[in-house]
Amino acid sequence: xxxxxxxxxxxxxxxxxxxxxxxxxxxxxxxxxxxxxxxxxxxxxxxxxxxxxxxxxxxxxxxxxxxxxxxxxxxxxxxxxxxxxxxxxxxxxxxxxxxxxxxxxxxxxxxxxxxxxxxxxxxxx
Numbered sequence: 001x002x003x004x005x006x007x008x009x010x011x012x013x014x015x016x017x018x019x020x021x022x023x024x025x026x027x028x029x030x031x032x033x034x035x036x037x038x039x040x041x042x043x044x045x046x047x048x049x050x051x052x053x054x055x056x057x058x059x060x061x062x063x064x065x066x067x068x069x070x071x072x073x074x075x076x077x078x079x080x081x082x083x084x085x086x087x088x089x090x091x092x093x094x095x096x097x098x099x100x101x102x103x104x105x106x107x108x109x110x111x112x113x114x115x116x117x118x119x120x121x122x123x124x125x
Contacts (some may be wrong), residue, residue: 003049008098010074011083015055017081019094026096026107033064033071037080040104042111044091050082076124 006023009016021042028040052059060075068088082094097104114115 003045006094006099006102008081008094008097008100010055010077010079011060012074012077012079014058014076015074015081016053018051018053019045019082019099020049021094023096023102024107026104026109027112028109029112033062039095040097040107040109041078041093042096044085044088044093047084047090047092050092050094
C-alpha cells in the first residue's frame with residue numbers, strides 16, 4: 001500500500017498538519033495514557049513525513065515516566081493529533097480520528113503492548 005498524503009487537524013482547527021503514511025494496520029495502545037485518550041493510531045512513520053502547516057504554537061507537549069515519548073495536544077481544544085514514540089524516537093504516529101475524510105470506526109485495530117515498555121512503571125509507554 002502506498003504512503004498517501006492526508007490532511008488533518010485538531011477539533012478547533014488551531015493545529016493543522018499533513019502526513020504521508022499508510023493507515024493500516026491501525027492500532028490502539030494499552031499504556032496508561034493511551035488507554036485514557038482512546039485514540040486510534042496510524043502505523044509508525046518517520047518524522048519527516050509529518051508537516052505542521054498551522055498552529056505549532058498551539059501545541060502542548062506532554063511527557064511522562066522516562067520522558068522519551070512526546071505526546072502533543074492542542075492547548076485550545078485538548079485533542080491529541082500525533083506523538084513521537086518511545087519505542088523508536090525517530091518514528092511518529094498520527095491520531096487517525098484527526099484526519100480529514102477518514103472514518104476511524106471503519107478500521108479493525110489491534111492493541112500495542114505499550115504497558116510492557118516501562119522498566120519503572122508497568123503502565124507507561
